[in-house]
Amino acid sequence: MSIDSEKMREIKQRLSVAPKYDPNATPVCDIQEIQKLLPHRPPFLMVDRIIEMDSDSIVGIKNIGVNEGFFRGHFPSEPVMPGVLQIEAMAQVGGILVLKNVDEPEKYSTYFARVQNFRFRRKVVPGDVVVFKLVITEPLNHALVSMSGKAWVGDSVVCEGDMVAQVIKNKE
16 A cells, blocks of 8 residues: 555655754653563663654654763764664654554564665764654554654754554564
């Protein structure tokens, strides 16, 4: 099933402006709630808080500290967050949205089914606060859900792309 051009225009419009992040505002989901939804733990937990969420979109935050483990081996003299970890962080934010829309979310996990059209626009370095926004492009159907997303540092897009997630019930 493909998205019609009108819906794609609407999604692009929703992703065209960087969400505003107020660090003093109460998050929609704090780290404790995120850890109840996602099985990931440091160093692979890549989202610190969720600041906005509705039925088909979500905004999440990742604070990039110099002590992130990947900086020790990824250009140590000029630390850069690997692109694949930016995609993983975006996927984790999207996974929270998907899991918030299923009954008994603790019984499910989300996994990559496809990643496509990713572009990296700017380096992500220690001290950056990355704001991820994802919009569902095709709702959950036959255990698959499609999303488009962008990530910003300030008003600059750092990466963007599309992904498909598979939602699988955990083994008891």
